[in-house]
Amino acid sequence: xxxxxxxxxxxxxxxxxxxxxxxxxxxxxxxxxxxxxxxxxxxxxxxxxxxxxxxxxxxxxxxxxxxxxxxxxxxxxxxxxxxxxxxxxxxxxxxxxxxxxxxxxxxxxxxxxxxxxxxxxxxxxxxxxxxxxxxxxxxxxxxxxxxxxxxxxxxxxxxxxxxxxxxxxxxxxxxxxxxxxxxxxxxxxxxxxxxxxxxxxxxxxxxxxxxxxxxxxxxxxxxxxxxxxxxxxxxxxxxxxxxxxxxxxxxxxxxxxxxxxxxxxxxxxxxxxxxxxxxxxxxxxxxxxxxxxxxxxxxxxxxxxxxxxxxxxxxxxxxxxxxxxxxxxxxxxxxxxxxxxxxxxxxxxxxxxxxxxxxxxxxxxxxxxxxxxxxxxxx
Amino acid sequence: xxxxxxxxxxxxxxxxxxxxxxxxxxxxxxxxxxxxxxxxxxxxxxxxxxxxxxxxxxxxxxxxxxxxxxxxxxxxxxxxxxxxxxxxxxxxxxxxxxxxxxxxxxxxxxxxxxxxxxxxxxxxxxxxxxxxxxxxxxxxxxxxxxxxxxxxxxxxxxxxxxxxxxxxxxxxxxxxxxxxxxxxxxxxxxxxxxxxxxxxxxxxxxxxxxxxxxxxxxxxxxxxxxxxxxxxxxxxxxxxxxxxxxxxxxxxxxxxxxxxxxxxxxxxxxxxxxxxxxxxxxxxxxxxxxxxxxxxxxxxxxxxxxxxxxxx
Ligand SMILES: Nc1ncnc2c1ncn2[C@@H]1O[C@H](COP(=O)(O)OP(=O)(O)O)[C@@H](O)[C@H]1O
Ligand SMILES: [Mg+2]
Numbered sequence: 137x138x139x140x141x142x143x144x145x146x147x148x149x150x151x152x153x154x155x156x157x158x159x160x161x162x163x164x165x166x167x168x169x170x171x172x173x174x175x176x177x178x179x180x181x182x183x184x185x186x187x188x189x190x191x192x193x194x195x196x197x198x199x200x201x202x203x204x205x206x207x208x209x210x211x212x213x214x215x216x217x218x219x220x221x222x223x224x225x226x227x228x229x230x231x232x233x234x235x236x237x238x239x240x241x242x243x244x245x246x247x248x249x250x251x252x253x254x255x256x257x258x259x260x261x262x263x264x265x266x267x268x269x270x271x272x273x274x275x276x277x278x279x280x281x282x283x284x285x286x287x288x289x290x291x292x293x294x295x296x297x298x299x300x301x302x303x304x305x306x307x308x309x310x311x312x313x314x315x316x317x318x319x320x321x322x323x324x325x326x327x328x329x330x331x332x333x334x335x336x337x338x339x340x341x342x343x344x345x346x347x348x349x350x351x352x353x354x355x356x357x358x359x360x361x362x363x364x365x366x367x368x369x370x371x372x373x374x375x376x377x378x379x380x381x382x383x384x385x386x387x388x389x390x391x392x393x394x395x396x397x398x399x400x401x402x403x404x405x406x407x408x409x410x411x412x413x414x415x416x417x418x419x420x421x422x423x424x425x426x427x428x429x430x431x432x433x434x435x436x437x438x439x440x441x442x443x444x445x446x447x448x449x450x451x452x453x454x455x456x457x458x459x460x461x462x463x464x465x466x467x468x469x470x471x472x473x474x475x476x477x478x479x480x481x482x483x484x485x486x487x488x489x490x491x492x493x494x495x496x497x498x499x500x501x502x503x504x505x506x507x508x509x510x511x512x513x514x515x
Numbered sequence: 516x517x518x519x520x521x522x523x524x525x526x527x528x529x530x531x532x533x534x535x536x537x538x539x540x541x542x543x544x545x546x547x548x549x550x551x552x553x554x555x556x557x558x559x560x561x562x563x564x565x566x567x568x569x570x571x572x573x574x575x576x577x578x579x580x581x582x583x584x585x586x587x588x589x590x591x592x593x594x595x596x597x598x599x600x601x602x603x604x605x606x607x608x609x610x611x612x613x614x615x616x617x618x619x620x621x622x623x624x625x626x627x628x629x630x631x632x633x634x635x636x637x638x639x640x641x642x643x644x645x646x647x648x649x650x651x652x653x654x655x656x657x658x659x660x661x662x663x664x665x666x667x668x669x670x671x672x673x674x675x676x677x678x679x680x681x682x683x684x685x686x687x688x689x690x691x692x693x694x695x696x697x698x699x700x701x702x703x704x705x706x707x708x709x710x711x712x713x714x715x716x717x718x719x720x721x722x723x724x725x726x727x728x729x730x731x732x733x734x735x736x737x738x739x740x741x742x743x744x745x746x747x748x749x750x751x752x753x754x755x756x757x758x759x760x761x762x763x764x765x766x767x768x769x770x771x772x773x774x775x776x777x778x779x780x781x782x783x784x785x786x787x788x789x790x791x792x793x794x795x796x797x798x799x800x801x802x803x804x805x806x807x808x809x810x811x812x813x814x815x816x817x818x819x820x821x822x823x824x825x826x827x
Contacts, residue, residue, distance in 0.1 A: 149623030153612065160611045354607035356573055358624035359597045513592075514573045 146360055150368030154342075158372050164338060172330050172380045190238040190274055192216040195228050200248035206259075206304070209281045210241065215274040228262075238264050239274065256305040263308060275308050282306045323388040324475035325448040327381060327407070328468045332414055332442050333435075335377055339418030340431040342369045348427055353514060362510040366423075366503070370415040377411035378404070397482030406478065409492065410471045413499035420506030442468045467495045524549050524674045524705030525570060527581025527588060532565050532574060532728075539565050541728040543579070547707055547721075549673070552700050554719030555709040556814060562728040563709045564604055567676050570707070571601045584674055597625065600672035604679045604709075606659045608666060610652025614643055617651050618666055625670035637665045656683040664692070668699075675699070677708040681715065693718050713811045724814055731817045736810055743816055745769075745808035746788050747781040752801030765791035770815055781812045 158164065192210070196203050210216045219237060222228040228240045242260040250257035261278055263271040282304040343365075346352040355365065381404075388394040396403075417438065425431035443449055445463035452463060463469045470491035477483035477491075485492075525547035532540040540562045547553040555563050568574040570583055572592025580587075586594040608617045618634045627633045638647050641661055651662060660680055667675065675696075681689045693715065696706055700720075708719070716722050716736060723733040732739045750758065755778045759771045762780055767787025772779045782788035796803050 143626060145626060146624055149620055152623075153609070153616070153620045156616055157609065157611050349610070350603070350605050350607045351609055353573065353603050353605075357571060357596060357599075357601045357603070358621065359593060359626075360624050513575055514568060515575055 142361060142364060147364045147368050150360065150365055151371055154369055154372045158376070167338070168334065168376050168380060169383070171334050172326075172383050175326055175330055188214045189217040190215055191219045191236065192239040192241060193220040193222050193228055193231050193237045194218050194241045194243065195222050195225070196243040196247075197245040198243055198247040198249075202248050202251050203243050206243070206281070207241075210278070213274075213277040213281060215277045216241075232262060232264055235264065238271070241278075251304075258305045258307055261306060261308045278308075279306050323384070323394045324472050324479060327384050327475060328410070328446070328471045329439075329443060329448060330380060330384065331377055331407070331411055331471075332468055333439055334380065335373060335411055335414035336418040336421065336438060337432065337435045338376070339369060339373055339415045340421040340425070340435050341428050342373075343419060343422035344425050344428045344431045356512070356514065362507055362512060366416075366419050366506060366510065369419060370412065373415050373418075374408065374411055377415070378408070381407050381411075394479065396479055398478035399484065402485055402488075403475065403478045406471070406474045406488070406492070409495050409499070410467055413467045413495050413502070416499050416502045416506065420502050420509070423506050423510045442466050445469070447472050464494065465498070467498050470494050523547065523582075524551070525553075525581070525583055525707065527570065527583075528579055530566070530569055530576040530579035530581065530588075532562075532569060533577055539728050540569065540576075543569075543730065545723065545730070545733075547674075547705050549705050550700050550703045551720045552696060552706045552708065552718070554716045554722030555707055555725065556711070556716055556722060557709075557725035558818065561725045563725055564678055566725070567601070567678050567707065567709065570595075571599050571676050572596055573601075597670075598673055600667035600670070600675045602663050602667045602675070602677045602680050604682075606651075606663060608651050608659075608663060611650060613648045613650055614638065614641075614654075614662060615647040617662065618669060621666045622669050627670050633669055637669055641665050657685055657688050660684050661688065661692070664695075673704060675704060675706045675708075677706065679709050679711070681710065681712065689715070713809065716810050724817055726818050726821050729821070731821055732813070740808060740810060740813050743808065743813040744783060745781050745812055745816055746783070746785045747779060747806050747808040747812060748788065748792050749804050749806045750778040750780070750796075750801050751776055751804075752798065754798065754801075758795060758798075758801065761795055762791060765794065767791055769819065770812060772812075779806070779809075779812065781808055781816065783816070 194207055194210075196207070207218065211218060216239065220231055222231060222240075225242075228242070231237045232240050240260075240262040242262070244258060244260075247257045247259075259278075259282065261275065263275060343352070346355060385403075389396065418435070421434040421438075422431045425434060441462065445455065445459050446452070446466050446468035447455075447463065448468065452460065452469065455463065474483075474488055474491050477488055523546050525545055528544050530540060530543040531538070543566055545553075545566075555566070557563050565574060569576045570588060572588065572595045576589065580589065582588060583595045584598050586592075586598070588595065609620070612620065615634060615638060618637055619630065622630045622634055638644055643658075643662075651659065654662060660683070664677070664680060667677075681692055684692065689712070696708070697718075700706055708715075710716060719736070721733065721735050722739065724731050724739065732742060734742065755773055755776070759773060759778055762768050762771050762778075767782045767784045768780060768791050769783060770779070770781040772781075780788065780792065782791070792803055
């Protein structure tokens, strides 16, 4: 016997028990696979939506034949529904600002003249990018017609041009969303929110379940130490978390073709840390809560700010300073930056460190609180 | 690291426990010797479970002091947990683990040497060899009790704290259980066992009766009966229900209890009781007889006294 020290054999015992119980708990197991799949389908649907007939304003300063066929081509793509023809820039801005239209297409005064000269006139497409997924397909459609639509009309005029070169220089301005959140950015968000939600919730229930079933009394009457019980309960869920993450990453790759610029091992290391931090929080919640309901309430109390203030819902830099300060305390905020960095920018660990340590610090703090409030007796 | 040698397995003084305003255990003073089976009786809610939990470190007493197996009940709860086997009143093993998995887990928690063998032996001793892979939650009440007992004895504790271990268990299983307990006591193990069964109380070396958090009587069954100074009569014959009603109205009659064709009448004052019996024995078909009061009569009397004497 090694006095009051931590015992590896006891710890393994707790681990084995948790694994067996998890294996037999169909509902939780279903949740583990079900929640990511459900959320992916929901978001995947959002990513894949190809909204058409988007309200569009056309301000054409050059009512010529090319303008007319360009606008006709625009409508033929099916993405644009011309609802307004503002005369001035201010009027057009107003339409966009109020959300009356999703796009403003501005055709410059010298459009026809420059086309005839064989130059590529500038065409400005301003998009309300607050819903980035709605915009991207439409924008690429504009680019395509710029390449093809006018070539028929121009065939006679510019016979000397054998291959279709871009006839129009399409300039796209995404407004109201300086970070330009795109479909790709949603995958890190889905990863982060699913992990936060399921990890905190599942471990949050782990200890309160023992208490409600009366088995906590048995556990307490054995010499098992709080740290052994807490960490022993965390480890199986780490595996679950990694399983979820892998599911999401595979879907991201094959369904949504999200690029993977950085190192996969680095990505997994980050996720491991994030998972552990959330599990620690869940265990701590369940030490604090009296029953499963309270534990669930705490989870949602934590989940809401995580969603709202982490930069998942709103661009982080667009938030007021106090909200950013709060957001910086949340692991999800740093996780989003880290995952976007690794997946989309190919960042490596040294540059990521500034966002790694806050997650680690959060975890240590939470475990300390959990151990402090772990009930060593039934009082 | 062995427990310090001391004659008493349990030796506590003046333990108190409040839950909020409720004074649940009052000045509990208790000595249980090694090799002794100590019965713990009392109505539901009297504080037995709370007392047992204080003894094994699951609840911290508000005040008082004492030792379990020589370890301080307030400071050395870790050591106590390692040496004591505690069987909870409610089944508290994991219903979603099999019999073998439950025993294996418990054995791991206590660091039982040669674990696999100990678990196998325990299963064989239970006679559950062919059902070892059945989920504990699917066992019947009696089997759950036996499994719990096997689990809390896996690490060969020197002191067993058993909280209503035979509640809902059939008579044969109860008898087997008590034979086993006596076997263990014979090996020097101390057993504190709470129960509601009088026949079980009589199989204990000594017992204590608790009511509203206070120990009202302690000692051997004979001592407890003697100290109550009760007098009792038994009547056989017809029309006992009417007789019972008449007797209850008489002064000096404290308890009237019917057992099938027999009525037991008990009181403290022998003369008053005798008078009541004389006055009621008009029917010649009813035959009267002096008897020794039973433990149950004594406990009910203790409870009534305490309830009457209580300032309200
Ligand atoms: N954790 C607790 N919180 C509040 N009251 C409790 C708690 N545990 C027991 N009690 C109360 O203490 C009293 C004694 O309970 P208990 O020790 O379980 O009695 P017994 O085991 O003799 O039936 C009861 O009135 C019960 O309601
Ligand atoms: Mg009880």
